[in-house]
Amino acid sequence: MKTILILGGGIGGIVSANELRKALPSNHKIILIEKNPIHSFAPSFIWLMTGARKISDIQVKLEKLLLPGIELIISEVNNIDVSNKTIKAGNKIFSFDYLIIALGTELNPESIPGLTSATNTFYTLEGSLKIYEDLSNFKGGSIAVVVCSLPYKCPGAPHEGSLLISDYYRKKGMRDKVTINFYTPESQPMPVAGPELGSAVEDLIKSKNIAFNPIHKLKSVDNENRLLFFENKEPVNYDLLIIIPPHRSPAVLKESALANESGWLPVDINTLESKYDNVFAIGDVTSISIPGRWKKDIPMNLPKAGVFAHSQAETVAKIISDRIAGNNSASKFEGFGYCMIEAGNGESGFAYGNFYGEPNPIIHLSNVKRRWHLGKVLFEKWWLTPIGLKRSFYQYLLKISVKILRIPINI
Ligand SMILES: Cc1cc2nc3c(=O)[nH]c(=O)nc-3n(C[C@H](O)[C@H](O)[C@H](O)COP(=O)(O)OP(=O)(O)OC[C@H]3O[C@@H](n4cnc5c(N)ncnc54)[C@H](O)[C@@H]3O)c2cc1C
Structure with a gap:
């Protein structure tokens, strides 16, 4: 035994x-x-x-x-x-x-002066609820979404979060009252996935009128005066701050x-x-x-x-x-992965490929479509359903969808 x-x-x-x-x-x-x-x-x-x-x-x-x-x-x-x-x-x-x-x-916001565990983030359950309240009460102004440092989990999530915030205000009919700035220390979105995927995600963000600010490494935050300080950059104002906290x-x-x-x-x-x-x-x-x-x-x-x-x-x-x-x-993990990137309006992009590809990772990006969003929702339903018949049914649906769409992933 x-x-x-x-x-x-x-x-x-x-x-x-x-x-x-x-x-x-x-x-x-x-x-x-x-x-x-x-x-x-x-x-x-x-x-x-x-x-x-x-x-x-x-x-x-x-x-x-x-x-x-x-x-x-x-x-x-x-x-x-x-x-x-x-x-x-x-x-x-x-x-x-x-x-x-x-x-x-673990998340470690305290490693950057001015940030605490109370700083808004959608990387925790409590933080996501708090942001919902803040987004609902926000009357307009500038929202800063800041990736504080590397590494952080789920390279797509900060971008998805910004796209959904944009969509939230579009649906509320007040998108023109809100500016959204995305800051990251990286030179492009998801650098590990290569330049093409990075440009595609950057284009997606910009198409929703979100300003993409690469190579912005957060040094500190002045909460009282609502100022962000980045390495080698001028201070930046914000009205509502949302962070992807440092991870450890x-x-x-x-x-x-x-x-x-x-x-x-x-x-x-x-x-x-x-x-x-x-x-x-x-x-x-x-x-x-x-x-x-x-x-x-x-x-x-x-x-x-x-x-x-x-x-x-x-x-x-x-x-x-x-x-x-x-x-x-003979079992091996060979670096295959995929990701649905929520884009708002009930649509997602879909990226998949081999992160162990040589000489470079081989990642494909499919256009933003409703079907990828539905796939993400179906996956969520399957994952959260208790063991039993209903869960097996969702798994069956997932398997069929993957086959019909000819997506090379294992469910
Ligand atoms: C907003 C957001 C969106 C995301 N979206 C996606 C996505 O679309 N696709 C995707 O692939 N990934 C996504 N991710 C990332 C994904 O959630 C993580 O990568 C994944 O959960 C990692 O799995 P894990 O088992 O390594 O760790 P976790 O799922 O984090 O599990 C670790 C577990 O260990 C427990 N634990 C920690 N320390 C102790 C201890 N000392 N004693 C006992 N228990 C302990 C924790 O409570 C936790 O339950 C997202 C993450 C976030 C925050």
Whole structure:
């Protein structure tokens, strides 16, 4: 009998627990440790922010997303000891034969003077609700959407957020009373995906009358006078500030032997195994330097996104179940990913491709269409539906849609 411990019950943790339970005989133990009993689906925060969703639409009890036979422990992991193959959560020590770390990221707004956890952001559930209130009460003026620093999760989300804010005011008939400025330290949207995708997203943003301001690295904020200070730029005024806060790796990881100097967890790019045997990491917590780079001078990492956490979880579950069965595993994560970019007006763009492509990532962008938006909504419905017949039905619909549209993705 083997024990597989999974740390973190977000996207990667949920998928790996379910895939392992499907693949392994019931005498093997699968234990998932997560601090929050309620799962909130982060990709829906942008809809919470504009009032298109209520909290109850995008939350579900975590236990309802897990197959029978998975032991769920609601507790905070506070120590990872890979040498002794134990972890500590609350006051309990757990031993493991295989470990999957899927602890995601933490937000760290306080690292920039003037920002606090109360600064508006649609990167949290509470923040998205607060922005909805602020957008509703806003009588007009300038809105600044600021990506504070790199890395941040979901390279598409800040752009989607800005596009949906624009759409919110269009629907309210007051778009002409609002200016929207997007600031980012990057030289283009989603640099890792190459110049063509970057220009396409930039054009999309500009087509909605949102000013795109690249190479703006936020230094500090003067809340009283509503001023933003960027490195080597003149101060900028705002009336309503919305940030994508700085991200950092989870504290418990930094204190372990696994983290690199930046706090993230380097893993093999195909097997997701760390430098310790049978210790894997998936999703946002990892640091994966991608093989192809269209800009040689910029070190590029695989973006932090749910789509990667999801398929990495499938790969790792297969590798572990193969090893337990005594087989050599050929399972590999090969860098494929996709993303629907909400553009407003019930439409989305769709980007997909191979982020491990060489010499450069090979990413395709399909025009903004209603069908991609519907695909995103269907995915959300499937993800948030408790295990059971209804969920299987949504999964079937997703599979059919992917086939009909000939999208090369695995659902
Ligand atoms: C606004 C927004 C929109 C997004 N849109 C998309 C999208 O359209 N497509 C896409 O692919 N991605 C999207 N993402 C990104 C996606 O949500 C993340 O990349 C994904 O959730 C990462 O999965 P993960 O399993 O690595 O981490 P998470 O899903 O963040 O899970 C980590 C889990 O670990 C738990 N945890 C952390 N520390 C501890 C501890 N010490 N003890 C116990 N539990 C702990 C956390 O509570 C959390 O549940 C979006 C993100 C945001 C914020």
